[in-house]
Amino acid sequence: MVPTLIGITLVTFVIVQLAPGDPVTLAMGMQGDSLSATRGTATQQIVLEQRKLLGLDKPLWMRYPMWLGKLAMLDFGRSFKDQRPVKDILAERLPITIQIELLSVFLAYVISIPLGVHSAVRAGSVSERITTVILFILYSLPSFWVAYILLYFLAGGGYWHIFPIGGASAPEAASYGAGKWLVDRLWHLALPVLVLTYGSFAGLSRFMRTGMMDVLRQDYIRTARAKGLSERTVIFKHAMRNSIIPIVTILSGLLPGLIGGAVITETIFNVRGMGQLGYNAVLARDYPVIMAVAVLSAVLTLVGILLSDILYAVVDPRIKYD
Amino acid sequence: MRKAAILSLILAFVALGCGRSGHAPESGQNPAGGGAPVESTATVQSSAPIADANGLIEAPKPEGPLPEHLVGANPKPNPNETPVDGGTIVERMASEPETLNPLTATDAYAGMVLGLVMDSLASRNPDTLDWEPYLAESWDISQDHLSYVFHLRKGVKWHDGAPFNADDVLYSYQKLMDSSVSAAPLRNYYQDLQGVEKIDDYTVKFSWKKQYFMSLEMSAGFVILPKHVFDNGENFNTHSAGRHPIGTGMYKFANWRSNDQIVLEQNEDYFGRKPHIKRIIYKLIPDDNNAILQASSGALDEMNVTQEQWVTDLMKPPFPEKFNKYFYYNQYYNYIGWNELRPFFQDKTVRRAMTMLVDREGILKNILHDLGVVVTGPFYVFSDAYDRNIKPWPYDPKEARRLLDEAGWIDHDGDGIRDKVVDGKTVRFSFTLMIPAGRSVVEQIATLVQEEMRKSGIEVNLQKLEWAVFIQRINERSFDAIIVGWAMGVEQDPYQIWHSSMIGSGGSNAIGFSNPEADKLIEEARPEFDRAKRTEIYHKFHAFLHEEQPYTFMFCTANLVIVDKRVHNVIVHRLGLDIRDWFIPIELQSVRGQ
Numbered sequence: 058m059v060p061t062l063i064g065i066t067l068v069t070f071v072i073v074q075l076a077p078g079d080p081v082t083l084a085m086g087m088q089g090d091s092l093s094a095t096r097g098t099a100t101q102q103i104v105l106e107q108r109k110l111l112g113l114d115k116p117l118w119m120r121y122p123m124w125l126g127k128l129a130m131l132d133f134g135r136s137f138k139d140q141r142p143v144k145d146i147l148a149e150r151l152p153i154t155i156q157i158e159l160l161s162v163f164l165a166y167v168i169s170i171p172l173g174v175h176s177a178v179r180a181g182s183v184s185e186r187i188t189t190v191i192l193f194i195l196y197s198l199p200s201f202w203v204a205y206i207l208l209y210f211l212a213g214g215g216y217w218h219i220f221p222i223g224g225a226s227a228p229e230a231a232s233y234g235a236g237k238w239l240v241d242r243l244w245h246l247a248l249p250v251l252v253l254t255y256g257s258f259a260g261l262s263r264f265m266r267t268g269m270m271d272v273l274r275q276d277y278i279r280t281a282r283a284k285g286l287s288e289r290t291v292i293f294k295h296a297m298r299n300s301i302i303p304i305v306t307i308l309s310g311l312l313p314g315l316i317g318g319a320v321i322t323e324t325i326f327n328v329r330g331m332g333q334l335g336y337n338a339v340l341a342r343d344y345p346v347i348m349a350v351a352v353l354s355a356v357l358t359l360v361g362i363l364l365s366d367i368l369y370a371v372v373d374p375r376i377k378y379d
Numbered sequence: 380m381r382k383a384a385i386l387s388l389i390l391a392f393v394a395l396g397c398g399r400s401g402h403a404p405e406s407g408q409n410p411a412g413g414g415a416p417v418e419s420t421a422t423v424q425s426s427a428p429i430a431d432a433n434g435l436i437e438a439p440k441p442e443g444p445l446p447e448h449l450v451g452a453n454p455k456p457n458p459n460e461t462p463v464d465g466g467t468i469v470e471r472m473a474s475e476p477e478t479l480n481p482l483t484a485t486d487a488y489a490g491m492v493l494g495l496v497m498d499s500l501a502s503r504n505p506d507t508l509d510w511e512p513y514l515a516e517s518w519d520i521s522q523d524h525l526s527y528v529f530h531l532r533k534g535v536k537w538h539d540g541a542p543f544n545a546d547d548v549l550y551s552y553q554k555l556m557d558s559s560v561s562a563a564p565l566r567n568y569y570q571d572l573q574g575v576e577k578i579d580d581y582t583v584k585f586s587w588k589k590q591y592f593m594s595l596e597m598s599a600g601f602v603i604l605p606k607h608v609f610d611n612g613e614n615f616n617t618h619s620a621g622r623h624p625i626g627t628g629m630y631k632f633a634n635w636r637s638n639d640q641i642v643l644e645q646n647e648d649y650f651g652r653k654p655h656i657k658r659i660i661y662k663l664i665p666d667d668n669n670a671i672l673q674a675s676s677g678a679l680d681e682m683n684v685t686q687e688q689w690v691t692d693l694m695k696p697p698f699p700e701k702f703n704k705y706f707y708y709n710q711y712y713n714y715i716g717w718n719e720l721r722p723f724f725q726d727k728t729v730r731r732a733m734t735m736l737v738d739r740e741g742i743l744k745n746i747l748h749d750l751g752v753v754v755t756g757p758f759y760v761f762s763d764a765y766d767r768n769i770k771p772w773p774y775d776p777k778e779a780r781r782l783l784d785e786a787g788w789i790d791h792d793g794d795g796i797r798d799k800v801v802d803g804k805t806v807r808f809s810f811t812l813m814i815p816a817g818r819s820v821v822e823q824i825a826t827l828v829q830e831e832m833r834k835s836g837i838e839v840n841l842q843k844l845e846w847a848v849f850i851q852r853i854n855e856r857s858f859d860a861i862i863v864g865w866a867m868g869v870e871q872d873p874y875q876i877w878h879s880s881m882i883g884s885g886g887s888n889a890i891g892f893s894n895p896e897a898d899k900l901i902e903e904a905r906p907e908f909d910r911a912k913r914t915e916i917y918h919k920f921h922a923f924l925h926e927e928q929p930y931t932f933m934f935c936t937a938n939l940v941i942v943d944k945r946v947h948n949v950i951v952h953r954l955g956l957d958i959r960d961w962f963i964p965i966e967l968q969s970v971r972g973q
Contacts, residue, residue, distance in 0.1 A: 077847070077848045077851050077852075078845070078847030078848045078850065078851045079847075079851070081563070082847075082850055082851050082854060083846070083847050083850055084485055084563065084564055085563060085564050085567070086564065086850065086887075102558075103558070103563045103566055103567055104563060106558040106559075106563070107561060107563040110559065110561055110616070135617065138477045139477040139478045139621075140478060140483070140561075140616050140617040140621070141617075141622075149637050149638060150638075205668060208668070208669070208672060209672070212672070213672050213673075213675065213676040214672060214675070215675070215696070215697075218676070222669060222672045222673050222676055222678070223664065223666075223669050223672075223673065224639075324665055324666045324669075325666050325668070325669060326669070327663075327664050327665070327666060327669050329638035329639075329663075333665075340845065340846065340847065341847070342847050
């Protein structure tokens, strides 16, 4: 795993720093070109000093090992933008992102699995077709549009004021007790979570349906029915457990997504999460922050792959690792 | 504060929603402008404008009926009310400052907050634009205009109680010039500052290497740091005071909740005119639509709106009943810059033809909803340096085509695109128009330009670039044409943008405009301390650029602000809104709690 991780970070590091635009030029605006400028001018001097300050004066092949050395001690460095430790910035952004994403994944699974089972068992029926059509309509609705529609109709556009217009908590939430805080947080996150979730019903339930249909054709299902088990037991105990493997595979892929955040949804609902952080860091060429986000995603991707391998064995006793 | 950052390239059409808000008169790059709403399709009338001593001219009075969306804008406050202290206002902040360290901060919102928390030696009066004493009580200027002696105010206290004196001024200068301080963009403007000396505890002297009419502005607008706070061995760039600024200003910094809000409280010991509003909360809301919803639900007292919001949302309830709307001009213009190193744009006849192909009146009306004016030159449109007798080149495609033919750009091969033999090679009139990504108004304008040019046999390829790359390409001078804008000061030295020496590094003459005659005018104006003479030179310069058309100058856009009606006495000054005027009647103060 470690060599893979180093490989990923090396490639990211090089690509990010070789991309056009750099933080010093950006700060100087149209006053000066930091690299191809006439040597020796006062501006050139000022720009060079600024690059030195950010550690950009050294060649790339020296910068990467230095960065890696610090990373080994879990030091992500300081943001170029506000000079704060990247660790602190992540600590602000991660909790809210993880909360939103966990809720959304949980909701997606809780709703999609029964829907998938339903459409497998009742394949071809009218109710299955209606469900499928609705899911595909949801799938094709752009999330920014749905987000604004929800905001306008449910949160203060002159219609219903059921949900707050934005933010992650009420302004005075710090003084709430744990229970009240939790309710307030869930109330604030309801709309963003909904927006992040509805699109995944179609895909997930289709996976579940396909897996389930395969299993329902197996001999042991016929056997189970033949020996007089109730349909309920057949479906939920024998069929479902066996058809859940593809879903588990997808689950592992979701792990890096947990910290990825969602730029557009976060912006519309005024929630400050990892999506905005990463996006703005890229726009500002804030290399330390970009790298920190990349490392976290890489680690979680690798952990996800490992986890799904382990989960296979748990879900399906036929799979064993020696 | 921060008047020194005279020029800053800002995202084209900033006023359109990336929210460069500002009412603090101290923050230098902030909008200024005339009072009354203008029927802005009218290009500025030249009917004997009377400039005051500082050369700002009232925006012209509207002719004919106002557009519906301007009716009721800039309401006159009731002069008979007695202001009362107290109350809280919540303002929208579209992006969070990176830091509140006055030297290393570069963004607009840091400028806005610090403008209220920190002071400079002097500051412009928001109406007369005269320099008014702040941390300096008075100043003497030497005969040769090279040294400026400031007599500091005694008894001023920093927000933490420590006394202010000359050491703070000296320290601020040292830090600005310290190459380990991350203040490169600001430092670049102070290359001609020879030094700052302490004469005694309450007297300092700024010495300049060259005679320059901006020297007073740059000395007086110099930001003053608290030495006793910063000079404690901590690294300056990462100093904790950057998250918790201590100043001498009318508001004290109270707290900053990252990713949420910044709170300021009234400074009761302020030496100058005190504001009435007790507390200001800057609430972070990056999204324009979310912000307007928050305003409609009563969560915000003040915000900048986009042109689109001004003509749609603000016309619908609850806005007309709940908010007053204000309208004033930014010291800003946007333009299409033609790179003169490209074969097509070397000839001024061609550049004039390009301008005549851009329907500026139409764009102003249909895309900008008349919320701006068409400009013809490089100065703030309502300053005296700007010559209002110069009329914009008209939109005239027929004449433009004639000019192009005259310049030898004719479609010889019948492919629909004009061409010309330049240096023995046939060049097709096909160029790339580079615009910053993510600004829908700029995209609309660029598309219109593209279509118009196509009809006249010119091929335009649009290239949208992310800001970091956009800036880099401009600095490398690798573009054909760009759409972007300039923010300026009340007074403006064209040197940095137009002098031929600024084509190279350190300059902003990205389009490669080089003309000995223009250089001469620019150089003549710099050591000219007589305003009338400088104005004369600048009028010549303006006329010169009008002939040359190195840019197709486009618009000075208006700053659009809404303020909750519970806030009284909101006055539109020439430099915009000033929070010190505002107050909230006692019975309305409880809305935001205490």
